[in-house]
Every structure is written in C-alpha cells, then in structure tokens.
Amino acid sequence: MTIALPAAAAPPKHKLDLSWPILILFAAVLCVLIILPMSWLLYYSLVDRTGAFTLANFKTLVTDPVFIDPLVTTLILAVSSSIICCLAAAPMGWLVARTDMPLRRTVRALVTASFVTPPFLGAIAWELLAAPNSGLLNKTFRAVTGAPQDEHLFNIYSLGGLIFVISCYTFPYVFVLVANALDRIPGDLEDASAILGGRTWTTARRVTVPLAMPALVAGALVAFLQAMTLFGSPAILAIPAGFHTMTTKIWSLFNYPPKPELAAAASIPLLILTVLLLRAEHFILGRRGYSVVGGKQGNPRLIKLEGLKWAALAFVFIVLMCPVFLPYGALLNATFSHVATSFVWFDNFTLHNIYFVFYELSATKLAVKNTFLLGAASATIGTVIALVIAYLTSRRAIAGYRALGFLATAPVAIPGIVLGVGLFLSYARPPLVLYGTLWILLIAFITIALPAAYQQLQSAFRSVHTDIEDASRILGATRLRTLWRITAPLLRTSVIATWCFIFVGVIRELSAAIMLFTSETKVISVLIFDLNESGDLGAISVLGLIMLVITFAVVIAVNRIPGFGETRLRNA
C-alpha cells in the first residue's frame, strides 16, 4: 500500500482546467434541450403568418370563446382533480406510513402500479367500464337492478368522468409525497408529545398532521399541474363529450390547415401557470425542510387501529379498485372478447385480437422496436447526463454548478405538449431538421425525464457522505479512482433505479410524442392513441397489456424505485 499525500494537492489545478469546458458542454446540451424550443415557441406566438410582429394571437386567445372555454374547463379540471387526489391520497399515505394497517407493503406496491400505468390507457379502460350504455359497470348495474336501457350509473364521457379518471392516475403523486413526509417525521417528536400528556389522537392532530401539511399542499400543487398538462385522457374522454381542454385544443390547432402561431400562443399560459405553481411548491417544500431538521431518525411510532384496521384496509382497496383492479380487468376482458364490452365466458372467448396484433397489424413491430430503442437510449443518455450534473452540483466540483442544477431542473416547468410544440417548431426547419427521425423524440424524452433523474441522483450523491470519498483520496486514490471504486458502487442501486424510471416514463409518454412522431417513428403510446380514434378496442387492449407487462418487468427487475418521493414522473 502506498501512502502518497502529495496527490491530494494536485486536483485543484486539474479541477480548474476542466471546469469551463465541462460547464460549457453541459450548458450547451441543456440549451439545445430547453432554451431553443422555448425561444421558438415564444417567437411563433408573437408573429403572424408572414413573420411580422403581432399580438393578435394572444388577442384571439383571450377573446375567442373557442379558447376561453377550454381554459376555464382546464382550471376546473385541475382544481377538482387536485382536491380529489388529496382526499384519497392523504388518508392512504397516513395509513401506510403511520398505522398498523395490514398489507402496507402491498398497498405501496399497488400505488406504484397505478403510478406506472399510462393515464391514456387508464382512460380507455375506463371507457370500457363506464361508458354510459356499453360500459361493463353500467351493464352490471342494469342487470342487477333491472333498470331500463337508457339509465346509467356512470357516464365517463363528461367533465366529472374526466376528473375522476385523471385523479385515478394522479393521486400517487400526492400519496408518495405524503407517505414519504410521514416516514421521515422522527418518532421523537411524537414521543415528546406523548410524554407531555398528549394522547394518540391529540398527537396525531397536533404534531403529525401539521408536520405533514406542507407535503400535502405540495402534493396538491403537483396534482394540479399533472391534471392541467395531461393530454391523453382529455383527448379520449372530453372530445366524445363535446368539449376541449387546453392541451387537446393546442393539439387540434395542428390539424390541417395548421396554425402553429396560435398553438404557440395557447401554450404560453400553461407554461406561465406551471412556473408560478412550481415556485409556490418550492416555497412550501423549502419550509418543510426546516420542520424536521434536528430530530434523530427514530422509528416512527405506529398507531394501533384496533378494530378499525379492516375498515381502513377496505377503504384503501376501494380506492385502488379505480386505478388498478377494475381497469386491468376490463382490458383483460376486452383482450379475449369479440366485442370489447361484453363479458367473456367460455362460449365467446377468442384469441382473434392477439392474433391480429401479432400477425396482422403491420405497425406493431416498428412501434415496439422504436419504443424499446427510445426507452433504452433515453434512459442511458438521460442517466449519464443526470449523473454528471448531479455529481458536479452535489460536490460543487466546478464553478457555475448552480446554473447547471437550475437548467437540469427547468424542464419540469414545461408541459409535455408545450415541449412537443416547441421542439416541432425548432427542428422541423433548417438548419437542423430532426423532425422525422428518432432524434427529436430522444431529445423530448430526455428533456422530460431530466429533472426527476437529476433530483433522484443528486439526493443519492448527498446520501454518500464525502467522508468516505475523502478517506479514499487521503489514502492516495485519484478523484476518478475514488469515483470508480467508492462512489460508484454505493450509487449503483440509485443509478439502476433512475435508468428504469426514465425507461418506464418513456413507455408511457404520449403528449410530446403525439406532436413529434412521423409514420416511421411511431411509438406504442401513439399507436394506441391512433387505434382509439378508429375504435379498435380489442387491439388496444392487447397492446396495452403488452405495455403493462414490459413496464412491470422493468419495475420488478429493480424491485422498487428508491427515491420515489423526490421524483416526478411526467404526464403522458
């Protein structure tokens, strides 16, 4: 063993040499990803057909009811979904994190399942379940009660139906934030309350709930953003019902004759709202950071529910019926059925849909290939970029690390469909025509995944204390060797998890892909959306189940997604 102290003196010089090129390189990459498309978006929103400056696009936006109605609808939608998500997710988070309710691990796994289910697939599955006349639930209702044909229990083609379906696939964000916050509140604080004479419920009310409150408010904001920027579910459920949301309106502006200027202008309010809400979220989460500092991580005390525990479990499972059990069941039923909404039994069982998708549908092979290729490439490149930036910022390795961190987080403020419009406007024109290639989709997917990947890896770096790295350096290892031998093994789980996280995110992405695909660069999500427009529900069910199988294979391969709470899987 060599003990070579002088080695410790060398790095500073080395560090200075590399810092500017690294900073410039990564800043340039991030500019290509974010600043260029957003600049084109802004430019287009401020010009007319001939390229002359105008505010007419914004004037149309605020005066034409064709735009005002969707904006109002979107706000109603986002507020309601956000409230419903909190009402369902907050008690669930508390039950899972703080009580002795049985099957808590299973519940967490099922929430993860609803989290990775593509929302547009959930929306189609809910069409099968709750379309007013043909929906399986309504059919069952009529069969049981003997109600006449034109009565129904649910109508999914309505604003209420849309709010419900969006909430189904948005509540996991709130759940995770709340459950993680409750996981982290040290037991000592509650013990103190108990010692001072507070009873179980007093402690819960006076200590636990206030400490979890910021997380809940942050969760509500995240849910609001998700609901506002979602594209697939409204396109599937709102248009049959005869109304638009902002995202479907923006998308419809690309119908022939395309109106990119109006689409760009209509994207700006979404962008501004997102930025404002994220500032609010940051403010609230920032405060939460102080609230639990100082407590040693004593194990949280579990509240004994006694007789209520089965009632609690029943509540949780009823909630989970909506995003998981019922939709998956409906898809499985449609897979083996001639008519998507008739109950499958032995006499009407068919393998025709499976045969059609695998042997007749000529788009399947290409779409699956593109999806895999893009998933793997985005996950790999995205993880590397996030890893380097997370290292540079968490170890403050170069000057200007703050700017890098900011740029890596910025895309979180760009809704998928807005990013899609921006990228289309940037890269469907010379000098760099990427439209029509997989590259433009790769850029979109990496951009969308970057903030979550970066935050996940940054917190992983923070959890590896620099003491260990310093020890290695003192013992003579170079910075790179230290990284390779010490830091990398410790981070392996997080890196793999980040990779899977991006991969799953790409598979379920629709809102940017719908703006950017061409016939040769179609992905499974777009193919499913196409099939929905022509009413081929059997084929959708098969493809949807393939998607879910791939997703769960990846999730199960890593067992779970650590750091789930810090991350934000984007909309589809």
Added chain:
Amino acid sequence: MRKLHFSRRDLLKASAAMAAGTFATRAVAAEAITPALAEAAKKEGKVAFYTAMDLPVAEKFGKAFEAKFPGISVRVERSGSERVFQRVGQEMTSGIHAVDLVNSADAAHFIVWKRNDWLAPYLPEEVARLYPAQYYDPDGFSVTTRVWLSSLGYNTNLVKPEDAPKSFADLLDPKWMGKMVKGHPAYSGTIMTATFQIVRELGWPYLEKLAKQKVMQVQSSTDPPKKLALGERGVMADGNDYNLIQLKEAGQPVEVIYPTEGTPLVTGPTGVFKSAPNPNAARLFQNWLHTLEAQQLLVDFARQHSVHPQVKEKPGVRKLSDIKLWKDDPAGVEKASEEIKTRYAQIFRV
C-alpha cells in the same frame, strides 16, 4: 419527371369531359405487372401504404399482397384521411419522404397533391384497359380504388326496426337526444365528403339542429359502426356503411339505413408519390391493388363497391343502383374543406 400544373378550371373541364365520356387520350402509357417490376420491388423489400380504410381491411390487403409477392412487406399507416393529409403535408414540407402510396377517403386530396406536383404518373394496365374513364386520372396520378357510402344505422337491440330513423330529418326528433354517434370531418375523409354533401343538400341549419341533439363525437368514420355494435349508442348519424355490413354479417345487432333524402357517396382513390422511397414496390402495389384479385377482395371481404367491371357482386350489400345517391364532388370539397372544418368546430364545439 414531368411537371404538370393544372388550374382548378382545367381540372373541372377535364373531369366534366371525362364524365361525358368524350375524353379518351391518355398522357401516360399503361403498365403491366412485369417480372422486372416484381424483381425490382422485391429488392426494395417493403412498401409504406398510407390509408384511411378500416385497419383490418387495410391489413388484409397488405397480407394478400405479401402472399402474392413474397419478400415485400407492406406497412399500413392507417389514420383518418384528413389526418393522413396533414401528416403527408407536414412530412413533405419538412423534406421527409416516407410515404410510398396513399389511399384517401377524400378524393379532393388528390387535387391538392397533383397541384403540388407530389404525385407520380403511373397507370396500371388493367385500369387503362377495363376501368370506366371517370374512375382514373388520365395522366395516371390516381385511380379510384373503392366506393362506399356514409349511411345512417342503428343497433337492433336498442332500437326497434319500426322506430328506426328513415331520413336525416328523422334524426332531429327529440327522442334521439343523447342517443346518437357521429364521426368528425377534421379527422375522417368519409365524414368530410359526407358533411360537404349534407351541407349542399340540406344546408348548415340541419347540422346546427343536429348539434343540439347531444351527439357523441368520435373521430373516424369506422368508429360509429363499432360504437353501435358495442351498444354504446343506438343510432349512427354518419359513418361507413361497409363496417356496418361487416359487423352485421359477423352476427352483431346492427342495421344499415340509407336515408330517404339521399346517401352521401364516397370514392377513395389511390396514388403513388413521386418521392416514394420504394418506387417499384409502390408501383407494384398500386398495380396489384386494382387487379381483379384485389378488387374481388374489396367486395368479398371489405364489403365495398368496386369500379372494376369484372368483379362479381356478393349478396348482402345493396346495389348502388338501388340506392338514392348524392353525387360526390371532389373539386367542391377541396374548395369548401377549410370552411367546413371551421364551421363544424363552431357548431359542435369540438
């Protein structure tokens, strides 16, 4: 490549002349399926077929072609005609050459594509020899592949035959409030063509009244028949008659209605693109698609009408001569399509 520019007036004159049957000169030589063409196509190994036909129908043609010419795979790119039109336009203006040939349900698209000089002249021998002259472009830019109707329809479990609507006017009866489904003219060429004819014959007030009936709005003209079969809605206000016939023959409880005022006629031409990445395979497919073999498949499986005079009709589809038809008018659709899309969006709000 030859450049041809027609004004709209020239086109109208030409089509009028063709319809009169006085126009017989052709600018291009008709071409047969030669071993050399088949060989060159096989070297390319694939063909991208953009179409608006119902997906299982389009894939059926693809598989039949693959069986006939092993080694060439057909990739069907199915979407609504208006969506295909937007897609092709977006790809072409971005310099992306992915499309080999297109079958559209909106014949007006070929007027635009021909004007843009995007199409290749190619006239299959069988078309030149047998097809009536009004069903192909004299310069070989497109051939009418299929003919079908946008009909009404109903679900026989939900609506009794005697109660079923007989006409467009019947659809305005309050008893159909919330019970109808229809396609969208900004997505589907069939619905665009049908909407144009409905506006021409019945006027916009009819659609304004229909919009008050809380009609379920789907996109493709293939979807309303499927929604009827599911039992999701009882009555279809527009959509493909051929899907209904297929579903009925598969045992589903659906029935076609040809409205008493007249039924919109839709023609679906196919044309080869000049910039086709697989030019030989595209020509081979175009040629094969209009042979008796493929056209018989159109009638027997796809339940549509062929303009090939040797095709044998299969009972179950009513003869066009027995239906009161409205005339199609691609040039009229071309001029009106933007207005139709805009006004439709205002009236139906989506």
